[in-house]
Amino acid sequence: MIGLYFTSVAQNPEQLAAARARAQALCNAPGADTFVASPAVNFTGQPDQDHPEISLLTVLPAGGLEGAMLVPPVRQFRDAYSRALLGRVHDAIRPGGAMVVPFHAPAIAKRTGFWDLAWLRDVLGKETRVTDDGLAVFTRGPAALPAPVSVLSAFFENAPRLAQSHLARLQSGAAVDPAAYPELVAAAAGPAAGLRAAEAAVPDLAQGLEQFYAYITYSVTGTSYKAEAVRRFIDMYLPGKSGLRAIDIGGGIGFVDMEVLLTCPAVAHVLNCEPVAGNLPLTSLLFGHYRERLAGRYNVTVATAQDFAFAEPVHVIYDFASLLYVPREQLPATLDRMWNALLPGGLLLVHENIRRPLFESKSYYASVFEADELEGYLRPYGEIAYFRSSDLQPMKKQDTKDLTVFRVLQKRR
Ligand SMILES: C[S@@+](CC[C@H](N)C(=O)[O-])C[C@H]1O[C@@H](n2cnc3c(N)ncnc32)[C@H](O)[C@@H]1O
Numbered sequence: 001m002i003g004l005y006f007t008s009v010a011q012n013p014e015q016l017a018a019a020r021a022r023a024q025a026l027c028n029a030p031g032a033d034t035f036v037a038s039p040a041v042n043f044t045g046q047p048d049q050d051h052p053e054i055s056l057l058t059v060l061p062a063g064g065l066e067g068a069m070l071v072p073p074v075r076q077f078r079d080a081y082s083r084a085l086l087g088r089v090h091d092a093i094r095p096g097g098a099m100v101v102p103f104h105a106p107a108i109a110k111r112t113g114f115w116d117l118a119w120l121r122d123v124l125g126k127e128t129r130v131t132d133d134g135l136a137v138f139t140r141g142p143a144a145l146p147a148p149v150s151v152l153s154a155f156f157e158n159a160p161r162l163a164q165s166h167l168a169r170l171q172s173g174a175a176v177d178p179a180a181y182p183e184l185v186a187a188a189a190g191p192a193a194g195l196r197a198a199e200a201a202v203p204d205l206a207q208g209l210e211q212f213y214a215y216i217t218y219s220v221t222g223t224s225y226k227a228e229a230v231r232r233f234i235d236m237y238l239p240g241k242s243g244l245r246a247i248d249i250g251g252g253i254g255f256v257d258m259e260v261l262l263t264c265p266a267v268a269h270v271l272n273c274e275p276v277a278g279n280l281p282l283t284s285l286l287f288g289h290y291r292e293r294l295a296g297r298y299n300v301t302v303a304t305a306q307d308f309a310f311a312e313p314v315h316v317i318y319d320f321a322s323l324l325y326v327p328r329e330q331l332p333a334t335l336d337r338m339w340n341a342l343l344p345g346g347l348l349l350v351h352e353n354i355r356r357p358l359f360e361s362k363s364y365y366a367s368v369f370e371a372d373e374l375e376g377y378l379r380p381y382g383e384i385a386y387f388r389s390s391d392l393q394p395m396k397k398q399d400t401k402d403l404t405v406f407r408v409l410q411k412r413r
C-alpha cells in the first residue's frame with residue numbers, strides 16, 4: 001500500500017491517476033494499492049464524497065506502508081510544521097520503503113522559503129534519486145524521526161484525545177466552563193454566556209463530529225502559512241525585537257498562537273480573544289503537551305472582539321478570518337480600540353477572505369467583505385502593505401483584486 005499526500009486539496013481524477021502511477025514507479029511497487037492521506041479530514045471514517053479513499057494521517061499505523069509520495073505542487077515552508085508533517089509520513093513507511101518528496105529550485109526556494117533539496121536532506125537524509133521534474137526519492141531508515149517542537153507534533157500525538165474530549169462534551173451536552181481552565185483563561189474574560197449556551201445545544205453527535213473535524217482540518221492546515229506569516233512580518237517590520245506581546249482576534253483552538261510561541265523567539269506572549277469557550281478543552285490538551293515552553297506565555301480571553309477592552313498595550317494584533325464576524329456597526333469602534341492598543345511601531349495583520357463565487361456556498365458568505373469595504377475600514381489607520389497568501393511575496397494593491405491576501409499596517413513609531 002502506498003500513501004499519497006496532497007498538501008493542496010484541489011485534486012481531480014486525472015491528477016490522482018497520474019500521482020498513483022508516478023508513486024508506484026518511484027516507490028518501485030508496480031500495481032501496489034494507493035490511498036490518499038490527509039492531516040485530519042474524515043476522522044469518523046465516513047466516505048468523503050469528493051475523496052472516497054481518504055484516510056487520516058494521524059491514525060496511520062507506523063511502518064505499514066510500502067511507500068509514500070507527497071504530491072506536487074507543494075508550497076510548504078522550511079519550518080518545524082513541515083518537519084512534523086514529513087516525519088509523520090516517514091514513520092508510516094516500512095524501513096527500506098521509499099518516500100517521494102517534491103522540492104523547489106534554489107532560486108524559488110530562496111525567495112519563498114519553500115522546501116529545497118538541501119533542507120529535505122537535513123530532514124530525511126541523503127536522497128537515493130532525483131527526477132528531472134523536481135521529485136526526490138528517499139529511503140526510510142530503521143529509526144523513526146524525532147518529533148520537532150511544533151503544534152503539529154502535539155496534534156498528531158493527541159488527536160485521539162482531542163476527539164474524545166470533544167465527543168465527551170457533546171454527549172454530556174455540558175457547556176464548557178472557562179473557570180475550569182484558569183491557566184489559559186485571562187482574568188479579563190468577557191460575556192460569553194450566550195455563546196456557551198449555543199455550544200451546549202449541538203443537536204446531533206455525528207454531525208457535530210463531522211463539523212469538528214472539518215474545522216480542525218482547517219485549523220491544522222492553516223497553521224503552517226499563518227504562523228510563517230506572523231514570524232516573517234515580525235522579522236520584516238520589527239527586526240531584532242524580543243519580548244513581543246500579541247493578541248490574536250478569534251484564534252479558535254489556538255494552533256497558530258501556540259505555533260508562533262513555539263517557533264518565533266521574538267514573541268513572549270499571545271492572548272487569544274476567542275468567544276467560543278467550547279475550544280478550551282482542546283486548547284488545554286495542546287497547551288499541556290508543551291507546558292514547560294508555554295506556561296505563563298499563553299492566555300485565552302473568552303470574549304468577542306467587540307466586547308473586549310484591548311486595555312493592555314501590545315506589539316502585534318492579528319486577525320485571521322475573524323473580523324467578518326464582528327457586527328459591521330461595531331467594527332469601526334472595535335478597530336479603533338485595537339489600533340489604540342498597539343504600541344508605536346506595532347503591527348496589525350489582517351487576513352480575510354474577499355467576496356467571490358468560490359465562497360458562495362459557505363454559511364458565512366453574507367458576512368464576507370468586499371475588497372473596497374475592508375479597505376474602507378482599514379485605511380484610516382495608514383498605509384496598507386499587501387502580501388500573497390501562498391508564498392508571502394509582496395503584492396501591488398491593483399493585483400490583489402478579490403484575492404485573500406495578508407494586509408499589514410504598522411503604527412507610526
Ligand atoms: C474561521 S475561524 C478562524 C480561526 C483562526 N483565526 C484561524 O485562522 O485558524 C473564525 C474564528 O473567529 C471566532 N469569532 C467569531 N466571532 C467572533 C467575534 N465577534 N470576535 C472575535 N472572534 C470571533 C470564531 O469563534 C472562530 O474561532
